[in-house]
Amino acid sequence: MNQQACTFEQHATRTLNYLLFLPKGYRARSRKRWPLVLFLHGAGERGSNLERVKHHGIPKVIEQGRDLPCIAVSPQCPSESAWVEQIDVLSGLLDEISATHAVDRDRIYLTGLSMGGYGTWHLATESPQRFAAVVPVCGGGMWYAGFPERACRLKDVPLWVFHGALDRTVLLEESQELVDALEACGADVRFTVYPDVGHDSWTQTYDNPELYEWLFKQTRRKRRSHRA
Secondary structure, eight states, X not given: OOOEEEEEEXXXXXXXXXXXXXXXXXXXXXXXXXXXXXXEOOGGGOSSOGGGGGGSHHHHHHHTTOOOSSEEEEEEOOTTXXXXXXXXXXXXHHHHHHHHSOEEEEEEEEEEETHHHHHHHHHHHHSGGGOSEEEEESOOOOGGGTTTGGGGGGTTSOEEEEEETTOSSXXXXXXXXXXXXXXXXXXXXXXXXXXXXXXXXXXHHHHOHHHHHXXXXXXXXXXXXXXX
16 A cells, blocks of 8 residues: 655654555545544664654554555654653644644544553643544653643543553553543543564554444544534
8 A cells, every 4th residue: 555755844853754544535626535543663663764653553554555544644753862852743734634634623533552652642632632543553652741640631531441461661561551541530441452462563453453443433522413
């Protein structure tokens, strides 16, 4: 499947290279609007070679031929940086894609693994109103940013959290304490722990058709109607 290499520039000072996937049947000038998935990779895929971003997660399953019914945006974090340091640029990238493509703004989804799992928690809690659903994989939240309490900003956002019980790179407790905080404030959160899996909890997660079935059912419109 074709993923186009693109570059986003913010205020002429910061740039992000990213992969852009457009689904079968996409027409820019059509009235049809498509879901958007933003995927954040792990630390091993940082740098300036976008091919590395295809090693795991959403870009990998697209390369393997899964025809996702969505626009998929997969940026690459610069070397010597982390997603939690790129939150403003990621927000700007989402703004640009939403403005220039046929995006259904009620169906914008966020997911990421490992370092991207941390980025997912941080970006989601920065703009909880933006996302229809959030899927952090083996991530966590930085204490200096107010986690785990900050997770409660997502109490109205559907979440599905994944982690391997044998993970020694990002301990299971990193996800567990955020899930506990969310449950304490009445959030809609699912938590899948793979009992015999280490750090690579993402392969099973992104290969699972149930994830996509659940994900694409979530809408901000549904959330608003429940509040009413």
